[in-house]
Amino acid sequence: xxxxxxxxxxxxxxxxxxxxxxxxxxxxxxxxxxxxxxxxxxxxxxxxxxxxxxxxxxxxxxxxxxxxxxxxxxxxxxxxxxxxxxxxxxxxxxxxxxxxxxxxxxxxxxxxxxxxxxxxxxxxxxxxxxxxxxxxxxxxxxxxxxxxxxxxxxxxxxxxxxxxxxxxxxxxxxxxxxxxxxxxxxxxxxxxxxxxxxxxxxxxxxxxxxxxxxxxxxxxxxxxxxxxxxxxxxxxxxxxxxxxxxxxxxxxxxxxxxxxxxxxxxxxxxxxxxxxxxxxxxxxxxxxxxxxxxxxxxxxxxxxxxxxxxxxxxxxxxxxxxxxxxxxxxxxxxxxxxxxxxxxxxxxxxxxxxxxxxxxxxxxxxxxxxxxxxxxxxxxxxxxxxxxxxxxxxxxxxxxxxxxxxxxxxxxxxxxxxxxxxxxxxxxxxxxxxxxxxxxxxxxxxxxxxxxxxxxxxxxxxxxxxxxxxxxxxxxxxxxxxxxxxxxxxx
Amino acid sequence: xxxxxxxxxxxxxxxxxxxxxxxxxxxxxxxxxxxxxxxxxxxxxxxxxxxxxxxxxxxxxxxxxxxxxxxxxxxxxxxxxxxxxxxxxxxxxxxxxxxxxxxxxxxxxxxxxxxxxxxxxxxxxxxxxxxxxxxxxxxxxxxxxxxxxxxxxxxxxxxxxxxxxxxxxxxxxxxxxxxxxxxxxxxxxxxxxxxxxxxxxxxxxxxxxxxxxxxxxxxxxxxxxxxxxxxxxxxxxxxxxxxxxxxxxxxxxxxxxxxxxxxxxxxxxxxxxxxxxxxxxxxxxxxxxxxxxxxxxxxxxxxxxxxxxxxxxxxxxxxxxxxxxxxxxxxxxxxxxxxxxxx
Numbered sequence: 001x002x003x004x005x006x007x008x009x010x011x012x013x014x015x016x017x018x019x020x021x022x023x024x025x026x027x028x029x030x031x032x033x034x035x036x037x038x039x040x041x042x043x044x045x046x047x048x049x050x051x052x053x054x055x056x057x058x059x060x061x062x063x064x065x066x067x068x069x070x071x072x073x074x075x076x077x078x079x080x081x082x083x084x085x086x087x088x089x090x091x092x093x094x095x096x097x098x099x100x101x102x103x104x105x106x107x108x109x110x111x112x113x114x115x116x117x118x119x120x121x122x123x124x125x126x127x128x129x130x131x132x133x134x135x136x137x138x139x140x141x142x143x144x145x146x147x148x149x150x151x152x153x154x155x156x157x158x159x160x161x162x163x164x165x166x167x168x169x170x171x172x173x174x175x176x177x178x179x180x181x182x183x184x185x186x187x188x189x190x191x192x193x194x195x196x197x198x199x200x201x202x203x204x205x206x207x208x209x210x211x212x213x214x215x216x217x218x219x220x221x222x223x224x225x226x227x228x229x230x231x232x233x234x235x236x237x238x239x240x241x242x243x244x245x246x247x248x249x250x251x252x253x254x255x256x257x258x259x260x261x262x263x264x265x266x267x268x269x270x271x272x273x274x275x276x277x278x279x280x281x282x283x284x285x286x287x288x289x290x291x292x293x294x295x296x297x298x299x300x301x302x303x304x305x306x307x308x309x310x311x312x313x314x315x316x317x318x319x320x321x322x323x324x325x326x327x328x329x330x331x332x333x334x335x336x337x338x339x340x341x342x343x344x345x346x347x348x349x350x351x352x353x354x355x356x357x358x359x360x361x362x363x364x365x366x367x368x369x370x371x372x373x374x375x376x377x378x379x380x381x382x383x384x385x386x387x388x389x390x391x392x393x394x395x396x397x398x399x400x401x402x403x404x405x406x407x408x409x410x411x412x413x414x415x416x417x418x419x420x421x422x423x424x425x426x427x428x429x430x431x432x433x434x435x436x437x438x439x440x441x442x443x444x445x446x447x448x449x450x451x452x453x454x455x456x457x458x459x460x461x462x463x464x465x466x467x468x469x470x471x472x473x474x475x476x477x478x479x480x481x482x483x484x485x486x487x488x489x490x491x
Numbered sequence: 492x493x494x495x496x497x498x499x500x501x502x503x504x505x506x507x508x509x510x511x512x513x514x515x516x517x518x519x520x521x522x523x524x525x526x527x528x529x530x531x532x533x534x535x536x537x538x539x540x541x542x543x544x545x546x547x548x549x550x551x552x553x554x555x556x557x558x559x560x561x562x563x564x565x566x567x568x569x570x571x572x573x574x575x576x577x578x579x580x581x582x583x584x585x586x587x588x589x590x591x592x593x594x595x596x597x598x599x600x601x602x603x604x605x606x607x608x609x610x611x612x613x614x615x616x617x618x619x620x621x622x623x624x625x626x627x628x629x630x631x632x633x634x635x636x637x638x639x640x641x642x643x644x645x646x647x648x649x650x651x652x653x654x655x656x657x658x659x660x661x662x663x664x665x666x667x668x669x670x671x672x673x674x675x676x677x678x679x680x681x682x683x684x685x686x687x688x689x690x691x692x693x694x695x696x697x698x699x700x701x702x703x704x705x706x707x708x709x710x711x712x713x714x715x716x717x718x719x720x721x722x723x724x725x726x727x728x729x730x731x732x733x734x735x736x737x738x739x740x741x742x743x744x745x746x747x748x749x750x751x752x753x754x755x756x757x758x759x760x761x762x763x764x765x766x767x768x769x770x771x772x773x774x775x776x777x778x779x780x781x782x783x784x785x786x787x788x789x790x791x792x793x794x795x796x797x798x799x800x801x802x803x804x805x806x807x808x809x810x811x812x813x814x815x816x817x818x819x820x821x822x823x824x825x826x827x828x829x830x831x832x833x834x
Contacts, residue, residue: 032832097709178698191663191834194563195825201834347571355575359524438568442524442558442577457701 005334005370008345009210012337015345016203027204032188036205040184040212043105043177044170050110051166052159054259055117056152061252063125065243073256074122078115078482080263082474084431084448085112086175087467088263090455091270093179105182111263112176113169117162119481124158143243157224161378164220168374171209171216171336174434175452185209186338190434193340206341213336217329271468278461286450291469294430294446297361298473301368302426306418308369309376316377317384331373339435342367346439364439371435372428376421383417384410416483423477430473447473524577528554529766532569532578534562535624535753539788540582546782547773553766562588562665569758570595579761580770582623582753585669587821589620589754594821599759602768608775613752613793615817620756622816623774624783625791626718627809628670628749630739631704636713642739646674646716646747647682650689659703659715660694662833666718666751671828672819673749677812680827687831696833705732718751720789723802727787742810750811753790 017024027033058077062070080088089108092099099107128151136150137143174186185205192202245252312331315324334342346367350358357363387410395405411418433448440446445453447470454463524530533540537559544555558578560568566588569576576597583589592598598619605621606614613622632642643649649658661667675683695712697703703715704722725733741747755774757767773779780794791799791806799806828834 027829030830030832032829032834035832097705098711181695181697183696187663188834193567194561195663195665195668195828195834201829344571347568351572351575358572358575359577437560438564442530442556456699 005331008342009334011345011348012203012206012341015200016207018200024204027201036183036185036188039182042102043184044167046106047109047170048163048166051114051117052163054114055162056121056159059118059122059125063122065245067245067252076260077118078478080112081115082471082478083267084470085109087470088112088267089176089179091267094270095266100181102182104180105177108176109170113166116165117159120158120162121155124155128154160220160224167216168336171213172338174338189338190340206337209337210333213333217332271464274461274464278464282465287465290445290447290450293444298426298429301365301429302422304365305369305373305376305425306422309373309380309421313377313380313384317381318389334370335374339371339432340438342370343435343438359441361441367435367439368429372425375424375428379417379421379424380414383414387413419480423480426477427474430470525556528556529579529763529770530577531555531557531580531582532565533557533559533582534565534584535582536788539783539786542782542786543774543779547770566591569597574760576758576760578758579763579767581756581758584753585666586752586754586816586819587668587672588665589756590819590821593619597759599757601771605772605775608795609793610795616815617817620754621771621775622752622793623755624753625750625793626720628747629717629719630714631707631717631722631736632714632739633707633710633736636710645745646741647686650686655693657713658694659697659706659712660690661699661703662690662696664699666700668824669751670749671824673814674746675820675824676814676818677746684827687827691831691833708732708735723789724787740804740809744810744812746812748809748811750809752816
């Protein structure tokens with residue numbers, strides 16, 4: 001699997017330098033690249049800052065305060081994951097047709113991605129031991145200093161994991177940014193392939209993207225540091241008492257309601273509007289067929305990706321070494337590239353070496369696995385941290401074969417996390433666009449490609465049924481995400 | 492507890508089996524591409540391609556399968572596939588993508604009879620592909636935002652700083668590449684580079700032609716560059732995207748009056764070459780071209796003696812610059828657009 005992830009990277013590298021180092025240098029060292037770099041960087045910095053602030057604040061409100069209806073809000077705060085980001089931007093341009101540029105891009109991506117921070121932070125807060133805060137308070141610190149000095153540091157790994165996910169998403173985001181006219185490396189790469197396809201310029205830009213991704217991974221590793229976050233010894237954690245919001249209850253509820261209106265109300269409202277006012281007359285057989293192929297691809301790719309991610313997650317969790325870390329990080333790099341780059345490399349590879357599977361679902365599913373394996377790995381790894389190794393050892397000591405021990409002990413214990421990983425991959429596959437366009441078998445369209453071709457001709461009414469179907473397919477799966485383990489989902 | 496877990500495992504295992512079973516349908520290798528059928532790679536409008544293919548299949552009993560994509564990515568995909576390409580016929584919306592495939596030496600000569608069905612201006616001198624439809628460059632403008640007296644006389648005027656921020660273009664799309672090719676063919680490299688610099692500094696770049704039209708319609712920019720048929724299609728439907736706009740044809744053989752040719756070709760590697768040639772002959776025949784003229788595509792027919800949709804400005808009054816579509820230079824255009832910082 002790791003080799004499968006690295007292979008397209010090699011193809012990209014070779015293609016990039018097809019024209020020679022001199023020409024490559026000229027292409028990289030020009031004002032346009034600087035412009036793209038500025039755009040990409042400002043988008044990542046602003047959106048990550050906003051998603052982090054919103055993610056932590058909402059997680060704290062839901063898990064640690066006397067907020068009324070916390071369970072209800074928790075569902076509403078995860079639900080935006082079921083709204084694909086490019087559907088969200090289509091909704092927002094319905095409400096505000098003049099939305100564009102950095103402001104528009106930050107708004108839409110923040111509303112789409114904040115659950116990536118909310119989920120892991122909420123999970124940590126839910127299981128947090130209050131004794132640290134008690135110590136802090138007993139040493140004379142007020143509630144705010146206590147939050148900043150005793151609570152926030154414990155959230156660091158979870159928040160960093162979420163922030164890394166958000167930034168990797170932003171690096172490869174295409175649909176939102178194309179719609180809102182905000183050029184980044186990914187949209188520029190797409191343009192290169194659209195206009196100048198076999199040109200190596202697209203691959204060169206992809207190399208810059210790889211460098212950015214490596215930079216982010218390093219920053220994350222440095223920020224994470226070596227601090228230990230769990231208590232020594234078993235002990236007994238004291239469940240935290242909810243903080244009393246008092247007079248702050250009304251503003252907190254208003255804020256959450258406002259956020260929900262922006263992140264869910266706008267997309268749902270726009271869809272409803274296009275269904276009613278747009279006089280949408282969906283071609284039902286075609287819609288069903290498209291739904292069918294999307295479900296088939298999502299299930300197939302979800303399963304294969306989870307199966308491939310499991311051993312890597314196991315290596316990282318149980319046999320951590322520099323090699324396993326390297327394998328893990330390599331998969332992140334491939335996933336930060338736009339789908340079209342991976343797809344193109346796979347076209348080259350499969351036409352040359354595996355022509356029989358070219359333009360079949362096999363290559364497409366391979367592309368999905370390469371693009372989305374980190375999502376599965378993250379959840380499975382977190383679940384493994386939850387399953388004490390001693391239990392597997394005990395099963396072995398009691399006479400189970402390794403396989404039986406795996407089936408009877410490890411698999412059931414890691415099931416919620418594995419299912420959450422499957423859900424993440426499934427949602428990602430059912431909304432993937434650019435790799436699907438290039439690799440899908442002739443005659444196969446997915447909900448995402450059908451939505452995109454309708455929205456590209458600004459046929460919003462025609463796009464609406466496909467957007468709705470994408471959300472309906474994803475909605476039940478987000479429930480699986482809510483049930484993922486309480487432990488730090490170490491990324 | 493153990494019992495519950497076992498049940499859970501059994502459940503997951505059976506679900507996995509079920510999923511793999513139904514996944515099989517989609518994972519079966521080569522299921523969707525039938526090597527015995529005539530395979531068309533089409534970047535042309537789906538409705539039109541579909542109608543052509545259906546009628547052709549009825550008339551000849553030759554079975555047809557179609558793969559859709561966009562001009563350039565599909566052209567480049569064929570180049571990547573090389574001699575192993577499953578495609579027999581390639582249909583484009585514009586000519587640069589066709590030129591890309593032609594330059595890779597992947598096209599077979601088109602039958603003389605087919606070429607004879609099309610007006611001389613709408614087939615390339617190379618004779619390796621044939622025009623199947625045409626589209627004219629136009630300026631779309633919003634009369635409430637700009638008076639007719641203020642409109643540019645030539646597409647080249649738009650590079651003037653006084654137009655900065657006041658015009659829209661879909662500069663990142665394949666369609667636009669053809670327009671820049673025409674400017675290059677008629678004006679030379681230096682003037683094209685200067686115009687592109689004006690575009691980079693002054694134009695608002697949109698995702699595609701329709702987005703340009705809608706922006707003009709909504710008054711976000713007073714004028715925009717696009718192809719004619721988007722406007723006529725919207726006018727024939729709801730006028731939602733064009734109700735506030737009008738079209739200006741530059742005429743006078745201005746590069747902005749460029750008429751771009753959609754191409755059809757047979758691939759050298761085709762295993763059904765005779766049938767592929769038959770398909771091109773049908774598309775360019777009076778019958779095929781009439782289907783185009785009466786469809787909702789609103790593109791110009793290029794077959795000799797076939798009238799285009801009556802709603803359009805007649806093709807022979809557009810005074811388009813005379814350019815051999817074969818000479819439209821894709822790589823050079825890309826180079827200039829890259830140097831200007833647009834790509």
